[in-house]
Amino acid sequence: xxxxxxxxxxxxxxxxxxxxxxxxxxxxxxxxxxxxxxxxxxxxxxxxxxxxxxxxxxxxxxxxxxxxxxxxxxxxxxxxxxxxxxxxxxxxxxxxxxxxxxxxxxxxxxxxxxxxxxxxxxxxxxxxxxxxxxxxxxxxxxxxxxxxxxxxxxxxxxxxxxxxxxxxxxxxxxxxxxxxxxxxxxxxxxxxxxxxxxxxxxxxxxxxxxxxxxxxxxxxxxxxxxxxxxxxxxxxxxxxxxxxxxxxxxxxxxxxxxxxxxxxxxxxxxxxxxxxxxxxxxxxxxxxxxxxxxxxxxxxxxxxxxxxxxxxxxx
Ligand code: SF4
Ligand code: SF4
Ligand code: SF4
Numbered sequence: 001x002x003x004x005x006x007x008x009x010x011x012x013x014x015x016x017x018x019x020x021x022x023x024x025x026x027x028x029x030x031x032x033x034x035x036x037x038x039x040x041x042x043x044x045x046x047x048x049x050x051x052x053x054x055x056x057x058x059x060x061x062x063x064x065x066x067x068x069x070x071x072x073x074x075x076x077x078x079x080x081x082x083x084x085x086x087x088x089x090x091x092x093x094x095x096x097x098x099x100x101x102x103x104x105x106x107x108x109x110x111x112x113x114x115x116x117x118x119x120x121x122x123x124x125x126x127x128x129x130x131x132x133x134x135x136x137x138x139x140x141x142x143x144x145x146x147x148x149x150x151x152x153x154x155x156x157x158x159x160x161x162x163x164x165x166x167x168x169x170x171x172x173x174x175x176x177x178x179x180x181x182x183x184x185x186x187x188x189x190x191x192x193x194x195x196x197x198x199x200x201x202x203x204x205x206x207x208x209x210x211x212x213x214x215x216x217x218x219x220x221x222x223x224x225x226x227x228x229x230x231x232x233x234x235x236x237x238x239x240x241x242x243x244x245x246x247x248x249x250x251x252x253x254x255x256x257x258x259x260x261x262x263x264x265x266x267x268x269x270x271x272x273x274x275x276x277x278x279x280x281x282x283x284x285x286x287x288x289x290x291x292x293x294x295x296x297x298x299x300x301x302x303x304x305x306x307x308x309x310x311x312x313x314x315x
Contacts, residue, residue, distance in 0.1 A: 004289025007299075011130045011285055015137040022080065022134060022194055026201035028073060031059045035070050080134070080194025081184070082113060089113030093242075094169065094188060094235050098176045118242060125243035126270075129229060129236050130283035135189035135216070139229060142220045143269060149221070158223045159271075160231040169234035185209040188235060189216045189228055226269040230281075240281040249279045249302040250288070256296035264288035264297060277303070 034056050038044050041060075045053035063069035075087040081095035091113025099110060120127055129136050146155060168187050175183045185192045185208070192212040199207035216228045229236050252274050264274040267288055270281045274288050274297055289297050 004286035004291070004297075007130075007284065007286025008290060012137070012140070014131045015134060015140075018132055019134045019137060019197075021085075022197050023201055025076065025083065026198045027055070028059070028076060029198075029202040031056065031073060035073070079198065080190050081188070082110065088116075090116055092188075092191075092235060093117060093238055094172075094184065095181070097169075098173060098181050098184065101173045102176055102181070117239075121239045121243035121246065123243075123247050124284060125246035125249060125279070126236060126240045126281055126283045127243075128239050128283075129270075130285040133190050133235075135193045135213075136226075136229065138193065138213070138217065139189070139220050139226050140269075142217055143225045146221050146225060155221075156223065157225070158227065162231070162237070164231050165234045165237035168232060169238065172234065185212050187232065189213065189233055190235075192216065229269070230271060236281075244280050245302070247302060248284075248299060250274055250282045250284065251298050251300050251303060252277050253296040253298075256294045258294060261293065263291045263293065267291045 030052075034044050034048070034052065038047065041053050041057050044056045059073070060069045063072035066072045076085055081092035083090045089109055089112050091110050093114060096110055096114055100106060117128060120132075149155060172183055172187045185195055189212070192209040195207045195209035196213055199205050199209075216232070219227045219232065224230070250272075254277075257275060262275065265272075267290075268274070268282075269285065269287065270283060272278050272280070272282045272288075274282075279302070284299055289295075289299070
């Protein structure tokens, strides 16, 4: 695959789809409540008004296509870090670790939900970040705003040690032992976004997780492009480590590369250096493929371990 533009468009569409899915799942809470309380469109209209009746009827019709609407609706739901879609569970690896540390037991449903995210990482590396994570769409937008602002004002490009995320993961796990899993709204941007959407749509209120989102957004705007993803979010670091030897990866044809060019390094939001065959933390977003003047970057089966990778794997 050489078309970075196609990858970029696909990544925007899939992430927007995930945001819409989260909104739908939040609305589903209202449907569950209406089903339990009234189980009748006319009663829903009398009690909640006409728009709710329309919503109730449409959702009912949607799930009726698959079977009993109440049962089918039950197969879908959850929050960003543990979701069921059509009965198939998806679990965030950090959530699984957090539950394991806190409850000291491994729940089968939670464990099964790890199969798809971990398989994705083992096959394609950190693609979750570019194609699934709803928060990354926010950071993608902020990076465009930052680029625009940087034309008029100087903005710093700060960096931290990559291991900082591991510290946040360890600190979050320890804190979760004391105050519960809610601590992850302070460290996981997609969790904060999911909570914010859920509270806004299901309860019509503002969650304190909105404050976390604002902080993450400001970090990205003021400290550096996708600063939060590179130095704060432990999920990205974890998936990057799991997928560090993924089956598919970014490939670089050194023979076609221009010695004086550094465009791929400059444009990469994750600060990967494709020019030097580095692939760790690559989310396959496609930005470097779009900008490469000689089209010497592509995505395909991973090349045998290079010297740079072997060094960076031991960092
Ligand atoms: S690093 Fe975290 S917040 Fe950023 S894109 Fe990946 S999972 Fe989402
Ligand atoms: S190296 Fe960077 S810009 Fe290129 S695909 Fe990977 S994450 Fe995107
Ligand atoms: S953008 Fe292309 S030509 Fe330029 S350094 Fe990167 S791989 Fe080489």
